[in-house]
Amino acid sequence: GLFTGHLELREDALEALGLAVLVVAADDSVMPQTIESINHAKAANVPIIVAINKIDKPTANPQKVRTELLQHEVFVESMGGEVLDVEVSAKNHTNLDKLLEAILLQAEILDLKANSNRTAEGTVVEAELDRGRGAVATILVQKGTLTPGQIIVAGDQWGRVRALVNDKGEHVKSAGPSTPVEVLGLSGTPAAGDKFAVVENESRAREISEYRQRLAREKMVARQSGSRGSLEQMMSQLHASGMKEFPLVIKGDVQGSIEAIAGALEKLGTDEVRARVVHSGAGGITESDISLAEASNAAIIGFNVRANKQARDAAERAGIEIRYYNIIYDLVDDVKAAMSGLLSPERRETFLGNAEILEVFNITKVGKVAGCRVTEGKVERGVGVRLVRDNVVIHEGKLKTLKRFKDEVSEVQAGQECGMAFENYEDIRAGDTIECFRVEHITRTL
Structure with a gap:
């Protein structure tokens, strides 16, 4: 499906998908990215199913969403059109079965079928650099079946599939048509919307990858020299x-x-x-x-x-x-x-300090507490904190507790050790960094 967060699934990728699920929030209706997603789907000539999300909220107004969609020529069934719409709540799992039913019904009408007994092809949905795992690409298999050990080329990157991980974080032995999986083993991060395909051997994969990288470089040089x-x-x-x-x-x-x-x-x-x-x-x-x-x-x-x-x-x-x-x-x-x-003068963050997590303790009735050492600056209670893993922000929030030995303290200076726990967040690991910052209003410069 096409989610509003993933605008980079371009028309060519959409055509291959055959169906687009447009997720719109019932409380703030049609946003600029929603309009862009509609335009992508129309350009690819792909039917849309509208999922009106967050209907559990008291401010939800699904009818307003339907009316606003009319302005962008998306006519839902209740408005006399042919577009299927389902009111859902991802948080409470309301009507998710009905959304799946609508997708299956639409797929049956359009006769969307794929051959699973061939080499795999598909589209890259997203890619990132992950600590310990290297380049990780989320892909959607559209034809054939992908298995670990196969050599793939995705955009201008290639690699041998080390592992396939599904949406639940489990390692799987294969991924068939319409299956989204994370692929480990690529040489770098491909771009969202790139095509991937299985190739017969490493030399062929390297040849394709190098050719595409050369093309990309030439395009970039042409763009730079053209602009300069x-x-x-x-x-x-x-x-x-x-x-x-x-x-x-x-x-x-x-x-x-x-x-x-x-x-x-x-x-x-x-x-x-x-x-x-x-x-x-x-x-x-x-x-x-x-x-x-x-x-x-x-x-x-x-x-x-x-x-x-x-x-x-x-x-x-x-x-x-x-x-x-x-x-x-x-x-x-x-x-x-x-x-x-x-x-204009606006909110601005001031960096206060960093603390490295040395060990994570599970404490009953409290949850996970990080045993940390403040590596630079200082850490304070009541200010903003972020959990940073391999220079990527994992979580932003507030501290539930800041302790030195057994006492709650207001601040901890560099070089000292302390115990910290986040409010409503538990996924902390040894080696992560906790960044502490204060928000203030000052005149900005760039």
């Missing part, structure tokens, strides 16, 4: 058009969000100024990103990721500011404001 040209051309273009460039280095947690950010920033350009993404990639911010930003005079943006210690030190030496975001709209608004030279 020679020094004289650049000067004459600047004088003639008054066009200014706003260079950016973007690092994100997953490939899909990076594509969405780059796409949103491209649309910001005016006749006078436009954003230029010098480099983008999945994973934490490294020293090489800092040196690239320094060389190209770019601002560094981290979306749900953090810079490692060396990168932070290098950024401080070079006087480069790294800005962190977890909401795409905030990021786009900030870049837009910076491009127009109007950065």
Whole structure:
């Protein structure tokens, strides 16, 4: 299905899927990403099933959603159209069986069948760099059956399938048509929407991968040289058009969000100024990103990721500011404001300190408590905290407890050990970092 969070499933991927499930929140109705998803589905000429989610909320208004969908030419059955709609609550599992029934019914009418007795083909839904597991791609098998040990090419990356993991985190022996699985063993992260296919041997896989990487590089060089040209051309273009460039280095947690950010920033350009993404990639911010930003005079943006210690030190030496975001709209608004030279005073985070989790203890009636050492700065109670795993933000919230020995304390300084537990969050592991920050209002600069 096509979920509003995954806009990067492009038309070609959608055509292969044959059916799109549009998830719309009943309490805030049709959002910009919903409209984009509708346009993708229409461009691919794929039938839509509307899942109106969050109907358990008191502010839910499913009828408003149906009426707003009319403006985008999505006519549900109750409004005299042919689009199936189901009111669901993912939280309470309400009507999820009816949604599955609607999907099966639509698939039967459209005669959507696939051959499972052939080599596997499909689409990459998402990809990320994971600690300990390397490059992990979430794929949807569309034809054939994929098994561990097979060699696949996904976009411009290749690899031998080390393991297949289903949505419950279980390792599976095979994945047939319409099965989404995580694939371990790729050489790098492919882009969301890329096709994948099984190939006969490693040399063939390497050959295809290298050819596609070369094509991508050539395209990038052409785009860069096309946008810059020679020094004289650049000067004459600047004088003639008054066009200014706003260079950016973007690092994100997953490939899909990076594509969405780059796409949103491209649309910001005016006749006078436009954003230029010098480099983008999945994973934490490294020293090489800092040196690239320094060389190209770019601002560094981290979306749900953090810079490692060396990168932070290098950024401080070079006087480069790294800005962190977890909401795409905030990021786009900030870049837009910076491009127009109007950065308004707004909420801003001040980094207080980092603590490394040495060990995790299970305590009855309390839950999981992390035994930590404060590695830099200090940790305070009552301020914001984040759990960071391999420079990627896993959770953001508040501390339930902060203890030194057996006493609750208000703050713990660098070099000291303490016990911490998050409110309503238990997935903590030894080796993770807890980042502590304070939110304040100051005038921003980029």
